[in-house]
Amino acid sequence: MNRQKNTGNTVDFTQLAGNLGLEEEEYLELIELFVETGMSDLGKLQSAIKEGDAEKAANAAHSLKGASSNLGLMELYEAAKKIEEEARNDRLEGIVESAQGLKEKLGKIAEHLRTCWKTGRNERIGAPFPHIVS
Amino acid sequence: MKELGHHFPILLAEDNPVSRKLLERMALKAGHEIASVENGRKALELFRETFFPIVLPDWTMPEMDGPQLCRAIRKNASPG
Numbered sequence: 713m714n715r716q717k718n719t720g721n722t723v724d725f726t727q728l729a730g731n732l733g734l735e736e737e738e739y740l741e742l743i744e745l746f747v748e749t750g751m752s753d754l755g756k757l758q759s760a761i762k763e764g765d766a767e768k769a770a771n772a773a774h775s776l777k778g779a780s781s782n783l784g785l786m787e788l789y790e791a792a793k794k795i796e797e798e799a800r801n802d803r804l805e806g807i808v809e810s811a812q813g814l815k816e817k818l819g820k821i822a823e824h825l826r827t828c829w830k831t832g833r834n835e836r837i838g839a840p841f842p843h844i845v846s
Numbered sequence: 847m848k849e850l851g852h853h854f855p856i857l858l859a860e861d862n863p864v865s866r867k868l869l870e871r872m873a874l875k876a877g878h879e880i881a882s883v884e885n886g887r888k889a890l891e892l893f894r895e896t897f898f899p900i901v902l903p904d905w906t907m908p909e910m911d912g913p914q915l916c917r918a919i920r921k922n923a924s925p926g
Contacts, residue, residue: 738871746864774906779864 723824728784739783740828746779747822750788754818757795757811761804769807770799776814788817857898858882859889859915861907869902886910890918 729739753772760768777792791814798807856873860866861884873880881896883889886903887910893901901919903912910918 732868732872733875734871742864742868742871745867749863775862779862782865782868 723785723787723821725824725828731784736832740825740832742783743821743825746783746785747818747825749779750776750818750821754811754815757807757814760799761807761811764804766799766802766804769804770796773799785821788814788821791817853877853879854899855879855881855896856900856902857889857893859884859886859901859903859907859912861885861904865904884908886912886915886918889915890922893919894922 725739725743726736729736732739734742753776757769757772757776760766760772773792773796777789777796780786780788780792791810795807795810795814798804798810853876856878858866858869858873858880860869860882863884866882866884870880870882881892881898883892885907889901889903890910892898901915903915905912907915
């Protein structure tokens with residue numbers, strides 16, 4: 713079984729799990745939690761942008777930044793870091809597009825995880841993220 | 847992960863659930879006991895009940911952040 717061969721996705725969960733000294737299944741459970749909390753943070757970020765609340769936007773991005781960094785998801789980390797910096801400097805205008813980019817990146821991680829569960833753990837088919845499964 | 851040969855109870859204060867779960871896993875894998883809470887205030891309450899030789903606080907947390915927790919623990923541990 714090779715879980716990292718997924719449609720155009722460069723994230724290698726097997727390698728990232730190994731970097732942390734974790735079994736792949738343990739890592740996938742963390743990714744599942746990450747997607748769930750990440751979607752929540754993203755919702756907070758988007759509502760903060762609408763409300764013009766720079767501090768709330770920065771805090772939401774900070775949360776995503778920390779979690780993605782700890783899991784080795786560096787592309788997400790860089791995107792969240794940039795948004796946090798912009799928000800800390802009270803520059804919310806440019807964040808709207810960046811937040812959309814972050815959402816797409818998070819969606820790719822969720823999709824990649826779904827594929828991993830389907831190919832590696834049949835019992836999880838259809839069950840991992842009821843709130844985001846299309 | 848390098849085995850140091852000693853296992854310690856660890857008190858972890860981390861508000862991010864992903865980071866908290868990850869650190870719990872890593873500590874358990876290394877053979878340590880770990881108690882984890884989501885902010886500094888809860889960590890301080892637990893520390894007052896039970897001594898932990900190692901406390902791992904996040905920096906930014908709601909209610910009581912990492913630096914505040916460290917100051918409170920030092921005050922708590924100081925003689926008199």
